[in-house]
Each structure stands twice: as structure tokens, then as C-alpha cells.
Amino acid sequence: MQNLSNEQVAILPRQGAINLIARLMRFNVLMAVMAAFFFAMIALVLMALLGAVSWADLFAHLCSARGLDTILLSMQTSFAVVVLTLMFGTPVAYVLALKNFKGKALLEGILDLPIIMPPLVTGLCLLLLLSPNSLCGELLQQWGVKLLFTPVGIVLAQLFVAAPFFIKTVRESISSIPRNLLAASATLNASDFHTFRRVILPLCRRGGCAGLAMSWARALGEFGATAMVAGSIPGKTETMTISIYMDAMSGDLGQAISTALLLILFSFSLLFILKLQSGRQHGY
Amino acid sequence: MAIELRNICKNFGSQELFRNLSLRVKEGTFHVLVGPSGEGKSTLLALIAGLLKPDSGDVYLNDICVTTQQPQQRDVGFVFQDYALFPHLSARQNVEYGLNASGANSQTVYDKAQHYLGIVGLMDQQHKYPAMLSGGQKQRIALARALATEPGTLLLDEPLSHLDLESRSQLQLELKEIQKKTGVTMLLVTHNMSEAAILGDNVSFLRRGTIEKTVNIKAFV
Numbered sequence: 001m002q003n004l005s006n007e008q009v010a011i012l013p014r015q016g017a018i019n020l021i022a023r024l025m026r027f028n029v030l031m032a033v034m035a036a037f038f039f040a041m042i043a044l045v046l047m048a049l050l051g052a053v054s055w056a057d058l059f060a061h062l063c064s065a066r067g068l069d070t071i072l073l074s075m076q077t078s079f080a081v082v083v084l085t086l087m088f089g090t091p092v093a094y095v096l097a098l099k100n101f102k103g104k105a106l107l108e109g110i111l112d113l114p115i116i117m118p119p120l121v122t123g124l125c126l127l128l129l130l131s132p133n134s135l136c137g138e139l140l141q142q143w144g145v146k147l148l149f150t151p152v153g154i155v156l157a158q159l160f161v162a163a164p165f166f167i168k169t170v171r172e173s174i175s176s177i178p179r180n181l182l183a184a185s186a187t188l189n190a191s192d193f194h195t196f197r198r199v200i201l202p203l204c205r206r207g208g209c210a211g212l213a214m215s216w217a218r219a220l221g222e223f224g225a226t227a228m229v230a231g232s233i234p235g236k237t238e239t240m241t242i243s244i245y246m247d248a249m250s251g252d253l254g255q256a257i258s259t260a261l262l263l264i265l266f267s268f269s270l271l272f273i274l275k276l277q278s279g280r281q282h283g284y
Numbered sequence: 285m286a287i288e289l290r291n292i293c294k295n296f297g298s299q300e301l302f303r304n305l306s307l308r309v310k311e312g313t314f315h316v317l318v319g320p321s322g323e324g325k326s327t328l329l330a331l332i333a334g335l336l337k338p339d340s341g342d343v344y345l346n347d348i349c350v351t352t353q354q355p356q357q358r359d360v361g362f363v364f365q366d367y368a369l370f371p372h373l374s375a376r377q378n379v380e381y382g383l384n385a386s387g388a389n390s391q392t393v394y395d396k397a398q399h400y401l402g403i404v405g406l407m408d409q410q411h412k413y414p415a416m417l418s419g420g421q422k423q424r425i426a427l428a429r430a431l432a433t434e435p436g437t438l439l440l441d442e443p444l445s446h447l448d449l450e451s452r453s454q455l456q457l458e459l460k461e462i463q464k465k466t467g468v469t470m471l472l473v474t475h476n477m478s479e480a481a482i483l484g485d486n487v488s489f490l491r492r493g494t495i496e497k498t499v500n501i502k503a504f505v
Contacts, residue, residue: 187361
């Protein structure tokens with residue numbers, strides 16, 4: 001074994017610390033490079049779109065009747081989806097997070113289905129369910145309710161695809177509230193509704209906003225299921241995503257690019273606003 | 285009796301926690317339940333508060349059987365080991381929570397909250413959020429919150445275990461003082477024998493799923 005001098009022995013621990021710091025720095029540099037690569041990919045995709053956009057086309061598209069119709073329809077249907085998701089999704093998330101009952105695992109599995117199913121398959125299922133040949137479609141027809149190839153059909157398709165994102169996020173949010181807080185509320189004479197309003201809602205506001213943003217963006221960008229259920233009737237069932245597809249297929253790339261850019265702007269603004277909102281927490 | 289447990293049995297899966305456990309707590313006394321960790325002291329308080337249901341046996345509060353009643357229907361307050369303060373509410377709003385839930389009018393809510401904040405000596409900290417308070421202050425707020433609804437019985441689940449020695453000694457004295465001042469029946473669980481001796485009028489020993497014995501501290505001393 002090599003003999004070390006006293007000075008060499010003295011600097012050994014320091015050398016070890018330096019090696020560790022160097023290793024950590026290499027690790028952090030590697031992480032930073034990987035993260036930068038990922039962001040560069042996203043930036044490149046956006047730049048490809050921004051580079052191809054003609055501002056004159058964009059302005060003309062914004063002012064055209066068809067452009068306005070598609071924007072308005074997408075906004076209306078996705079907003080309706082958000083309202084319905086809040087109305088029906090919140091109780092589902094609450095029950096799944098806090099109640100124990102037989103068949104809960106099955107329900108949770110069913111909730112995952114719209115997320116893992118390809119939207120086209122979802123659309124096909126809805127088409128089969130609502131077609132006049134099915135029992136459900138026949139009943140709807142008898143009651144004079146028409147869902148296929150209507151904006152209501154679009155809402156239905158978008159709701160089916162988008163709501164689980166909200167439900168899963170809020171469910172996780174509610175589950176993460178310490179049980180002692182709910183127990184404390186119960187021992188302070190608070191009804192379940194009071195606890196929901198004064199404890200659960202404020203504490204899962206961040207998760208709720210994130211879930212809402214995801215659902216809204218998902219509804220706004222929904223294509224497959226919507227196309228199957230509502231088709232593409234200009235001025236009636238042509239959403240922004242469907243118009244991008246139709247324009248791209250018919251060779252009108254300028255129009256498709258303009259709509260795509262607007263769609264990204266809307267989605268990004270929504271996410272940004274909701275993120276700001278969820279960040280506005282109380283002083284804790 | 286303020287609290288009476290009759291032949292309580294409770295199992296978790298195949299594990300038997302309580303076997304025919306019976307306990308009597310006299311009205312207006314400070315009763316301490318001592319037992320080693322993992323004996324089910326907190327579970328016993330949860331059974332009394334209605335947060336859990338016994339497999340068999342009955343819970344009586346003020347001589348009324350409350351076994352099937354929800355926590356909201358029972359006349360008990362609960363102070364949790366980890367404070368369980370609502371993090372999004374200020375100290376004052378935490379104290380007011382139970383009063384608002386009971387539907388008290390705003391003047392009553394304000395007056396009572398101020399009164400109990402005064403009792404625990406935290407009037408000047410009432411606008412702070414729990415994250416801004418020390419462990420001792422948090423436990424005082426939790427105590428004020430539980431007292432503000434003026435329950436007949438107060439259950440305290442190792443309320444001093446997270447505190448440093450100085451805060452613990454201080455709060456022990458305050459707890460005893462508050463119990464005398466308010467006259468509320470207190471049942472405190474702890475694994476600390478000296479704490480039990482300082483605080484309790486009566487001390488019960490929980491071991492192997494049952495109450496081994498209950499002693500009157502004054503008579504004992």
C-alpha cells in the first residue's frame with residue numbers, strides 16, 4: 001500500500017468533499033441539459049407554427065363568418081362542458097375520495113376508461129348509443145331530443161372525454177386533505193355540507209383549478225369523439241379542431257395554421273388565468 | 285356520569301383492540317387515561333366522539349346512550365394531538381368555526397371567540413394563520429376552538445406530546461386552570477405518567493385492551 005504523507009492524509013476528507021460536489025454538479029448539469037432539450041422541443045414545435053403563420057390570413061380568418069362561427073362554437077361548447085363538469089364531477093370526486101363502499105374500485109376503473117380509450121373509439125361508442133337504431137336513440141327520438149350532429153352532441157362528446165381529468169385531479173386533492181381536519185370539523189358540530197363548503201372546497205381549490213384547466217383545454221382541443229358524434233357541418237357543428245382538420249385536408253394550410261394558432265392562444269390563456277387563480281391562496 | 289363506556293369491543297381486522305372495556309368519568313373532573321403507545325388511547329377517544337363506532341358495547345354521555353349518534357350530535361369537544369387547525373383560516377376564524385357551524389349569530393360568535401382567545405392568552409395572535417404560530421400557540425388555539433362551542437366534555441388526545449419541555453409544563457398548568465375555571469369535564473390521554481399525576485383528578489390505566497384500574501390521585505397522594 002502506498003504510504004501517504006501527513007499533509008496528504010490531511011487533505012483526504014477535503015478531496016472527498018470536492019469529488020462529491022463535482023459529481024453533484026455533473027448530475028445537475030445533466031438534468032438541466034435534459035430539461036432544456038425538452039423545452040427546446042416544445043419551442044421548436046411552436047416556432048414551426050409561428051413561422052408559418054401569415055398575419056394577414058390570421059386577421060382575415062378572425063373576421064370571416066366561418067372563422068367566428070368555429071371560435072364561438074368551440075368556446076360555447078367547451079364552457080358548457082366546464083359547467084357540467086363542475087356540476088357532476090365535483091360530487092363524483094367527493095364520493096370517491098371520502099366514502100368507502102362496495103364497487104368503488106370498479107367505479108374508479110370506469111372513470112379511467114374515457115382517459116385510456118382513443119377518442120375515436122369513444123366517439124364510435126357514443127354514435128352507437130345515440131343512433132336511432134339503438135334503444136337509447138329510439139327513446140330520444142320519441143321525446144324529440146336530437147343529439148347527433150348537433151352542438152349538444154359536441155358537448156356530450158367533449159364532456160365524456162374531458163370530465164375524468166377534472167374528477168381525478170379533484171379526487172386526489174380531496175384525498176390529500178388530512179383526515180384529522182375533517183374529523184375536527186365533525187366534532188365542532190359542522191354538518192357535512194358545512195365541512196365541504198368551509199374546509200374541503202378552500203383546501204382543494206388549487207387542485208380544482210388545475211383539473212378545470214385540464215378539462216377545459218381537453219374539451220377545447222377534442223377532435224376524434226366530436227367528429228364522430230357531430231360531424232363537420234359548417235356553421236353548426238364545426239369546432240376549431242374540426243376546421244383545422246378540414247382545412248388541412250382540403251389544402252388550405254393558411255386557414256388551418258391561423259385556427260391552430262388561435263386555439264393554442266386560447267388554451268394557453270385559459271391555463272394561465274386558472275393557474276393565476278389557483279395561486280391566489282390564503283396566507284398559509 | 286359525564287362519560288360511561290360499557291363493555292366496549294373493537295377489532296381492526298383480526299387484531300382485537302378493546303375487549304369488554306368499561307370506563308366511567310365523573311362530571312366536572314379532569315380524568316387522565318394512561319397507556320403505552322399503540323394500546324388504542326386515541327381510538328378510545330374517537331369512539332367517545334363518534335368518529336368511530338364500537339363493534340359492540342355502548343357509549344353514554346351524561347347518562348344518555350349516544351352509541352349510534354353522529355359526532356355532530358354529541359356534546360363533546362376534541363383537541364387533536366397534531367392540533368388539526370384549519371390551515372386556510374386565521375387563529376380567530378379557527379376558534380369561530382364551530383360557533384358558525386352551530387348557527388350562532390355574528391355577535392355571539394365574535395364575543396365567544398374573543399372570550400376563549402383571552403382564556404388561552406392569544407388575543408394578540410388572533411389574526412395569524414396556523415403556519416405562523418408556534419407549537420404551543422397552535423395547541424392553545426386548538427383548545428380555544430374546542431372550548432368555544434362549550435361542550436359538556438372535552439377529549440384531549442395527547443395534546444402536549446409535540447411540545448418542548450417548557451411549553452409543556454406551562455400548558456399543563458394552564459389546562460388545569462382552564463378546567464377549574466370552565467368546569468368542563470376533561471378526558472385526556474397520554475403515555476406520560478408524570479403528566480397524568482400533575483393533571484388528573486382521576487387516572488385510569490389502559491393495558492391489553494381493557495382498563496386495568498382507576499385511581500383517585502388525591503386519595504393516592
